[in-house]
Each structure stands twice: as C-alpha cells, then as structure tokens.
Amino acid sequence: MNYIENIYICIAAPLIVAILCLTGRRRRTMLFFLSGMTACLAASYISTFFAMLHGADMTLASIEIAPMVEEILKLAPVLFYLLVLEPEKEEIAGALLIVAVGFATFENVCYLTGNGLAQLLHLLIRGFGTGAMHVVNGMIVSVGLYYLWDRLYLRFSGTAGLLALAIAYHAIYNLLVAQSGAAARIGYILPMLTVLLALTFGRKHLKNLTH
Amino acid sequence: MIETIENALQLGVCLLLALASIGMAYRQKNKAYGILALFYAAFALGDLYWLLYLVFYHITPQYSYISEVTWYVAWLFLLLLLRQVQGDGCRSRHPALWLVSVLTGAMCVFYMQWGDYASNLISAVFMTLLLWRALPGCFMKEKVGGAKRLFYIAVVVFCLIEYTMWMLSCFYGGDTITNPYFWFDTLFTLCIALFFPALGKAVRE
Numbered sequence: 001m002n003y004i005e006n007i008y009i010c011i012a013a014p015l016i017v018a019i020l021c022l023t024g025r026r027r028r029t030m031l032f033f034l035s036g037m038t039a040c041l042a043a044s045y046i047s048t049f050f051a052m053l054h055g056a057d058m059t060l061a062s063i064e065i066a067p068m069v070e071e072i073l074k075l076a077p078v079l080f081y082l083l084v085l086e087p088e089k090e091e092i093a094g095a096l097l098i099v100a101v102g103f104a105t106f107e108n109v110c111y112l113t114g115n116g117l118a119q120l121l122h123l124l125i126r127g128f129g130t131g132a133m134h135v136v137n138g139m140i141v142s143v144g145l146y147y148l149w150d151r152l153y154l155r156f157s158g159t160a161g162l163l164a165l166a167i168a169y170h171a172i173y174n175l176l177v178a179q180s181g182a183a184a185r186i187g188y189i190l191p192m193l194t195v196l197l198a199l200t201f202g203r204k205h206l207k208n209l210t211h
Numbered sequence: 212m213i214e215t216i217e218n219a220l221q222l223g224v225c226l227l228l229a230l231a232s233i234g235m236a237y238r239q240k241n242k243a244y245g246i247l248a249l250f251y252a253a254f255a256l257g258d259l260y261w262l263l264y265l266v267f268y269h270i271t272p273q274y275s276y277i278s279e280v281t282w283y284v285a286w287l288f289l290l291l292l293l294r295q296v297q298g299d300g301c302r303s304r305h306p307a308l309w310l311v312s313v314l315t316g317a318m319c320v321f322y323m324q325w326g327d328y329a330s331n332l333i334s335a336v337f338m339t340l341l342l343w344r345a346l347p348g349c350f351m352k353e354k355v356g357g358a359k360r361l362f363y364i365a366v367v368v369f370c371l372i373e374y375t376m377w378m379l380s381c382f383y384g385g386d387t388i389t390n391p392y393f394w395f396d397t398l399f400t401l402c403i404a405l406f407f408p409a410l411g412k413a414v415r416e
Contacts, residue, residue, distance in 0.1 A: 161253065165253055168257060168277055172259055
C-alpha cells in the first residue's frame with residue numbers, strides 16, 4: 001500500500017511555509033512546484049477512476065489513460081496563470097517547466113517508496129528518464145506556445161495541439177518503459193537524448209524562454 | 212505485416228520532413244514552416260504510438276484515442292497552416308461551398324454505421340473546415356498565385372485520399388497487399404510528403 005497523500009503532505013508542508021514567507025518570483029516558483037505536485041496527486045486519482053471505469057489493468061492504464069490525464073492536469077495550473085494573470089509570454093515557459101519538475105519529483109518519490117529502494121542503478125535510470133520526459137513535455141508545450149502566442153487563433157488551437165503532442169510523447173515513453181529489455185532502455189534514454197539535443201542545438205532559445 | 216511496413220514508411224517520411232521543416236523554420240524564421248513541422252510531428256507521434264502498440268501487443272490500441280487525437284491535431288495544424296498561407300486575403304463565401312458540408316455530413320452519417328459517433332463527427336468537422344478553406348484557393352486563379360494554388364490542391368487531394376481510405380476500410384479487410392486500403396495509404400504518405408515542397412513554393416511566392 002502506497003499512501004501518496006501522506007507523502008504529499010510531507011513534501012508540501014515546507015513548501016507551503018516557504019510560499020508564505022517568500023515574495024515575488026521565488027514565491028511564484030515554489031507555487032508552481034507545488035502545483036505540479038498537486039497535479040500529480042490529482043492525476044493518480046483520476047487515472048485510477050478512469051481505469052476502473054474502463055476495466056483496464058495497470059499496464060493498459062499507464063499506456064492509454066495516464067498520459068492524457070497527467071498532461072492535461074499538468075497544463076491546468078499554467079492555463080490558470082495564463083488566463084487569469086495574463087503574464088508576458090516569456091514567463092509561460094519557465095512556469096510550465098517548474099510545474100513539470102514538481103510533477104516529476106512527486107511521481108519519482110511515489111515510485112521510489114512503492115517499488116523499493118534496493119536497486120540504485122534502476123532508480124537512477126528511472127528517475128532521470130521520467131524526470132527528463134516530463135521536462136521534455138513541458139518544453140514541447142512551452143516552446144510551441146512561445147512561437148504561437150502572438151495571434152489569437154494560433155494561441156488557443158496551438159495550445160490544444162501542443163498538449164496532444166505532449167500526450168503522445170508521454171504515451172510512447174510509457175509504452176516503451178512498460179516493456180522489458182532493449183525497448184525499456186530505449187524508452188528511458190529517449191527523453192534524456194531529447195533534452196541533450198535540445199540543450200545542444202537550442203540552448204540560446206531555451207535560455208531566452210526560461211530567463 | 213503490410214500494415215506495420217506501411218506505418219513505418221509513413222513514420223519515417225513524417226519524421227524526416229518534421230526535422231527538415233524545423234530546419235527551414237529556424238533558417239528562414241518562417242512561422243509557416245514551424246506549423247508544418249508541428250503537422251509532421253503530430254502525424255509521426257501518432258504513427259509511432261500506433262506502430263509500437265502493434266509491434267508489442269499485436270493488436271491496435273484498445274482505447275485508440277491517443278493516436279486518433281494526435282492525427283486530429285495534425286489536421287488542426289494543417290488548418291492553421293492554410294490560414295497562415297492564406298493570410299487575410301483570398302476568402303470566399305461562395306454558396307457552392309455549402310455542398311462540402313452536405314457531402315461531409317452525409318459521409319459522417321454513413322461512417323457512423325461502423326465507427327463511433329464522436330470520432331466521426333470530429334473527422335467530419337475537420338474535413339469540412341479543411342475543404343472549405345482549401346477549395347476556393349484551387350479555383351481563384353486571378354487572386355491566388357500558382358504556387359499557393361498548388362498547396363491548396365495538395366490539401367484537397369489529402370482530404371479526398373482520406374475519404375477514399377475510410378470508404379475502403381468499410382468494405383475491405385485483411386493485412387495483405389491486395390487490400391486497396393494500403394495502396395491509398397501509400398498514396399497518402401506521398402501526398403503528405405508533397406506538402407513540404409508545395410509550402411516552400413507558396414512561401415517564396
């Protein structure tokens with residue numbers, strides 16, 4: 001039995017205190033991180049609900065249901081930020097990435113407590129793989145939004161489109177890591193490779209996005 | 212087997228052209244190429260998910276919405292691309308365009324005998340919008356340049372091949388080369404590949 005609510009409270013408590021103490025940009029960063037963790041907690045409930053509704057087993061739920069639920073919930077706090085506070089488009093990318101990092105951190109912690117701590121190498125690969133995958137998905141949406149933000153018709157349809165791309169990328173990752181052997185290894189390496197490529201060829205653009 | 216090969220071919224073409232479009236968007240600082248890259252990327256990701264599922268589980272996805280949603284999104288990006296190429300000019304509200312809605316509506320009702328209502332309805336809406344935007348460009352010689360017209364024709368052909376494939380999938384089954392569905396799927400891949408040079412000419416114009 002994995003009590004993810006208890007883990008959530010343990011990690012969220014110091015963050016909430018920090019949010020109350022900090023101001024400005026630092027507070028916003030903490031808030032997005034907490035939002036990412038909250039999205040992860042909500043995603044686990046909603047994915048389980050849909051899996052039960054469809055009678056899907058754990059593997060099927062992780063490759064067909066969870067990617068859609070997780071990516072939509074991950075975007076939700078940023079959409080709220082976008083629509084209510086109307087920030088500059090440069091601020092969107094940073095917000096999305098921090099939400100993604102919060103989400104990945106909480107997911108990794110839950111995975112770690114649920115699946116044992118013995119295999120350090122596996123946890124290392126899994127941790128980096130999942131972390132990189134969530135960051136890549138954040139990058140897909142944020143880089144796209146940055147370029148499509150200037151026109152209204154591109155803004156809304158573009159957001160929906162990019163969200164679908166992130167969902168597909170996430171689903172492919174989950175599909176690969178659900179296998180054993182070479183397929184799983186490719187799955188874990190794929191997001192890390194994407195991050196490396198993005199950092200190599202698009203470092204300047206990424207710096208502009210997340211300044 | 213033939214479906215796997217066909218999907219792999221389409222995936223390869225889409226991936227290559229997505230990378231080429233990203234390169235062109237980066238070099239020319241052109242948004243149209245960026246949207247074309249997203250169109251190819253959406254198609255490639257949908258194909259990749261479908262292909263991997265087929266390879267690992269030997270069946271098509273049970274709740275196939277991930278690949279389907281990604282393909283809908285590819286249509287959405289194509290629609291945005293049409294609008295980007297079109298700019299503010301060249302809008303036609305010719306009454307004959309209503310025939311498109313009648314045709315797609317009738318086809319939607321027909322396909323509902325096989326598929327589910329929601330996906331058929333979404334497909335019909337996207338096809339109507341694509342044809343609605345692309346068809347006037349094919350006939351307005353005096354307002355649209357030759358290169359842009361080529362792009363509009365490519366989009367109309369894309370929609371027609373989609374409809375042909377859906378029609379064939381209703382009557383023909385089987386994973387063999389004799390299934391005409393796969394002939395048109397190959398033609399579809401070729402048509403997708405043609406968007407890249409067609410957009411290049413339209414952008415230069």
